[in-house]
Amino acid sequence: MESAAVSSKIERRKRGKALREKLPRTSQSEWKPRSKSQDIIKLLEGSDADRIPALIPVKYQRMAVSPFTFFRGAAILQARDLANASVSGIMVQACGDCHLANFGGFASPERVLVFDINDFDETFPGPWEWDIKRLGASLILAARDRGFSKTVAHQAAREAAASYRERMSEFAEMKVLDAWYARISIDDLKDHFRNNQDVSARLSRKQKQARSQNSEAVVPKLTAAGNGGRKIKDNPPVIYHFEEYAENVEKGHAKFIEQYKKSLAPEKRQLLGCYQLQDSAIKVVGVGSVGTRCFLALLLADENDPLFLQVKEARRSVLESPRGKSRYVHQGLRVVEGQRLMQGVSDIFLGWARSKEHDFYIRQFRDMKVSVEIDTFRPTTLVAYATVCGWALARAHAKAGDAAMISGYLGSTDQFDSALAQYAEAYADQAERDFETFQKAIRSGRLSTEPEKGAGLEFLL
Known part of the structure; x- marks a missing residue:
């Protein structure tokens, strides 16, 4: 029986690069505002079907705090939008809800504090672009929520994309087992941010906090x-x-x-x-x-x-x-x-x-689990955190996909970084418009943020 020919990293990089003809990297910036006739409230209500009825108003209450919290609770909207968007064609195991609050620290089986994606409720095979685009949009919305400048917001999204691209290139050159075993430990982060006093101090506090989270x-x-x-x-x-x-x-x-x-x-x-x-x-x-x-x-x-x-x-x-x-x-x-x-x-x-x-x-539950307090971020902290999220996402996609092909498509220039930042800003604008529609639905009484006592509190078993 003949064995299949081995495809080299160089060949896979070339195949990834060739996909730019199908979808130029600059095209990743595109977002066309969806039709105003589309009923996003109906889509949200459909995604909430079969939840505990009395708790759905609690969800809407939490979503109504800001465009950022709305974005976190309305993953269905961007998922449907991305399903209609052009992609390069390289598939991975996607997180599905890859916003910046779904990353954090937790214990490895060896009791080492590691940083990684920590929410997989929506995980599903999909194009690698879907995760990085959701991450980028979440960074813009978080920056706006904190009152940061447009420059800071743009830089955060851009740096996340750059980190993803650069780290993907590194993972593409690793041996398969080395990429599989790769992880980001607290010591890796401390070393990476050794010249950043603010981030270093935050990491030390989180490491101490993690010891009491058990x-x-x-x-x-x-x-x-x-x-x-x-x-x-x-x-x-x-x-x-x-x-x-x-x-x-x-x-x-x-x-x-x-x-x-x-x-x-x-x-x-x-x-x-x-x-x-x-x-x-x-x-x-x-x-x-x-x-x-x-x-x-x-x-x-x-x-x-x-x-x-x-x-x-x-x-x-x-x-x-x-x-x-x-x-x-x-x-x-x-x-x-x-x-x-x-x-x-x-x-x-x-x-x-x-x-x-x-x-x-x-x-x-809470096995050394720690998360960042986004509401305490400084502008430089958000940008630094964006690079770590991009790093962690690249590691995850490299393990669950073809790093060489993705890296071949991304290349060594900042074309994709710029395109991703442009998309993130445009989609954040869309999320803010959707938030306004959501608030109108609450004011009109179509959606409720007041739980009905005793309604639908059936036990889950």
């Missing part, structure tokens, strides 16, 4: 001991229980956990077996995820040996065509596979399960 540290804050053992404390509307469903919940959890165990590797199954479920409660998270079925589960190996797991509903990705049957038989599996493929390292408890007609994925 199950044992959050137990006093999130739980209380009582006659029935340790329980998660209610803090409505963020965390709350449904005592009237206790019997059904207990039965559902037993079956659910058995499914979850089967999704883990045998040694992780044995590790999980050291813990016993004590309690669970609904946990409202994020902006775009509000209304999805998400809860915290408290497990104990001993009175002073806790494990918190986050169980989060996995729905059809906004990147997948809404028509027809999904290509994934289990949306939780989609999230887990995408996350493992894109991240440098992933949580050892990452798995999936199904409850009734709902799919879920499971991971540790």
